[in-house]
Amino acid sequence: MNRLTQLFFLVLFPFLPIWSWILSQIHPTQIETFITVVLIPISLYIIISPNINFPKYLTFLVLFTIYHLVSVYINGLIPPETTTLKFLLSNRNILACLFFFVAENTHFDERFIRIMNRNIFIIVIISLLFSLIQLKNPSFFVAPYILENMGNETFLNENRIFSIYSWLDLNTLGITFPIFIAILLSFFSHKKISAPLIIISGVIVSFLTKARYVMISMIIIFSQYFFISKISLGKKATILMIFFGSILISISVAKAMGYNIQQVIDERILEKNTNMGSANTRILSYFVFLNVFPEHPLFGVGPETRPEVVRLLGGRAPIIHVGYLSYLYFYGLFGCFFLFVAIFFMLKRAWTIGSKNEFLAGFYGLLAFCLANTTMVYFNFSEMGIVLVIIYLRYFSEKSSIELAIA
Numbered sequence: 001m002n003r004l005t006q007l008f009f010l011v012l013f014p015f016l017p018i019w020s021w022i023l024s025q026i027h028p029t030q031i032e033t034f035i036t037v038v039l040i041p042i043s044l045y046i047i048i049s050p051n052i053n054f055p056k057y058l059t060f061l062v063l064f065t066i067y068h069l070v071s072v073y074i075n076g077l078i079p080p081e082t083t084t085l086k087f088l089l090s091n092r093n094i095l096a097c098l099f100f101f102v103a104e105n106t107h108f109d110e111r112f113i114r115i116m117n118r119n120i121f122i123i124v125i126i127s128l129l130f131s132l133i134q135l136k137n138p139s140f141f142v143a144p145y146i147l148e149n150m151g152n153e154t155f156l157n158e159n160r161i162f163s164i165y166s167w168l169d170l171n172t173l174g175i176t177f178p179i180f181i182a183i184l185l186s187f188f189s190h191k192k193i194s195a196p197l198i199i200i201s202g203v204i205v206s207f208l209t210k211a212r213y214v215m216i217s218m219i220i221i222f223s224q225y226f227f228i229s230k231i232s233l234g235k236k237a238t239i240l241m242i243f244f245g246s247i248l249i250s251i252s253v254a255k256a257m258g259y260n261i262q263q264v265i266d267e268r269i270l271e272k273n274t275n276m277g278s279a280n281t282r283i284l285s286y287f288v289f290l291n292v293f294p295e296h297p298l299f300g301v302g303p304e305t306r307p308e309v310v311r312l313l314g315g316r317a318p319i320i321h322v323g324y325l326s327y328l329y330f331y332g333l334f335g336c337f338f339l340f341v342a343i344f345f346m347l348k349r350a351w352t353i354g355s356k357n358e359f360l361a362g363f364y365g366l367l368a369f370c371l372a373n374t375t376m377v378y379f380n381f382s383e384m385g386i387v388l389v390i391i392y393l394r395y396f397s398e399k400s401s402i403e404l405a406i407a
């Protein structure tokens with residue numbers, strides 16, 4: 001079963017956007033539902049095994065998922081157009097718990113990691129190529145729901161680049177792609193050809209998204225090398241030169257393809273023409289939260305923004321546009337306690353294992369995910385980038401245990 005589970009992860013990751021596209025051509029089923037159906041029997045098999053690994057973060061994530069489902073049921077928030085079974089099978093919290101449980105009870109060997117590193121490198125290069133193609137043809141390989149949904153009109157008008165990731169979610173590129181870069185740099189930072197190519201890909205793809213949080217996430221990923229004392233000053237200087245060289249190359253490539261860089265800086269980064277509209281939306285979210293949170297502080301209102309809150313937001317956003325505040329409004333202090341403690345233990349585990357094994361990609365990837373939720377609402381732990389972090393941490397934790405036992 002262990003070999004089969006390894007093969008499942010290798011086939012699935014990091015090619016999930018492509019598999020989602022293929023599935024959409026065959027049958028209009030969310031790939032999350034398909035994966036959940038596959039993971040359930042694997043999880044049941046693991047449960048009957050004599051030794052089960054169940055880390056603290058997963059315990060609290062399961063408790064939060066249970067609370068989430070109870071809140072949905074009590075508040076009658078299961079969509080009327082679906083059944084309870086379909087709702088459960090497509091629920092991302094359930095999928096995340098299944099992913100983590102299976103990953104934490106699978107032995108990942110060195111060969112698996114070597115193949116996964118190669119696969120991630122391939123998908124990063126594919127991401128770069130598709131992003132460059134979308135500069136000339138913005139609708140190329142973009143999921144139809146984005147092009148057809150008027151709610152995405154802002155993204156389309158701004159000609160944002162989604163690369164290959166729109167087949168999963170609009171935020172997948174911003175959460176998962178930086179983690180890809182972090183993992184690759186942890187293994188290939190000493191490679192004379194691979195390292196510059198990885199950094200160039202990270203800089204170009206993140207900049208073309210025109211999303212500030214993606215650019216910030218990439219900066220966080222790159223910054224890890226300047227806080228690691230084991231890396232020599234000369235190597236840090238080299239990485240810094242490659243980073244700035246990548247920016248210059250990115251600018252040259254963008255100009256050659258007719259990309260208006262100054263417009264992106266003015267409109268998306270500095271918001272000169274919008275009177276800081278995006279920042280004001282976040283500030284408004286704080287005031288709205290302070291107004292509505294005291295009404296249901298302990299248990300929340302359920303995972304749906306009520307009409308009165310939408311009115312208070314004045315049409316600027318459909319939800320309280322700060323992840324932590326939105327979830328406190330949804331689930332209250334009681335429900336969010338489980339979520340926030342789960343995040344704490346995930347970060348602690350990533351830092352502890354990463355520090356011992358010189359693999360801080362997981363910690364900085366999770367940190368970027370946490371910071372991103374100060375500007376948006378996307379606590380999707382089933383993102384393949386997050387799942388890959390758990391897989392790599394599992395590999396390094398087992399590796400440390402084996403080396404300690406031998407010593």
